[in-house]
Amino acid sequence: MTNPYGYQAQPGPGYPAQQGYPAPQRRPSGATAIIAAVLGLVLAGTAGYLTIAELFIDMPVAIGLDDLPGGVLTYYGMLAACALFGLVGALITFFRATAGAILLLFSSLLGAVAVFIEPTLWDRLYGRHYEAVFEFAQSEAILRFMIMVLAPLTLILAVLPATFRYLGHKPQAQPIYGPPQGYPPQQGW
Incomplete structure (x- = not known):
């Protein structure tokens, strides 16, 4: 069909389809992953310091690790694993690997379980134990609260x-030839 000037009318831009490369995918926000990694680092430092301080700094010389009951060793083992998984998980998350988030998940689970079942492992009453923690009288109580x-x-x-989504995002590779993605094709060439 022709218009009053004698030639065929051109379709509008984008109809039926635009030529060129598709629009690039939006990069997902990394806020939650980065905040989780930073919190994981702080959690690892807190759990690691609490374990080292109570086992090696504050423990009397006459008492060795083999003198401690099994529940106490379980508690410190869980805190040490929390510190190790938290440190490794945070570092891997900063390098955008999905395994980092999974290690942070294990670390936070170990830390939460260790602190919340600590009275059972130490054969203490829950009420008295958490009163001592929430009085913030000692640095160990503050560290437990932080965990x-x-x-x-x-x-x-x-x-x-x-x-x-952020950790699993892989940007598309740029084509070998043609304009970079996200730029419209050049007209008139």
Whole structure:
């Protein structure tokens, strides 16, 4: 069909389809992954310091590790594993690997479970134990409170879908020839 000037009307831009490269994918936000990694580092430092301080610095010389009951060793083993997994998981998360979020998940679970079942492992009453923790009279109480807060926060941020979306995102490779992605094709060439 022709218009009053005698030639065929051209379709509008984008109809039926635009030529050129497709629009690039939006890069997912890394806020949740980065915050989870930072909290995981703080959690690892807190759990590691608490373990080292109570086992090697504050323990009397006459008492060795083999003198401690099994529940106490289990507690410190869980804290040490929390520190190790938290440190490795945070570093791997900073390098954008999905395994980092999974290690942060394990670390936060170990930290939360260790601190919340500590009275059972030490054969103490829950009420008296948490009274001592929430009085903040000793540095160990402050460290335990920090683990109580940091472990659930790290767990929540590590399992969010936005964290895994950011860690699993791989940008598309640029084509060998042609304009870079995101730029419209040049007209008139």
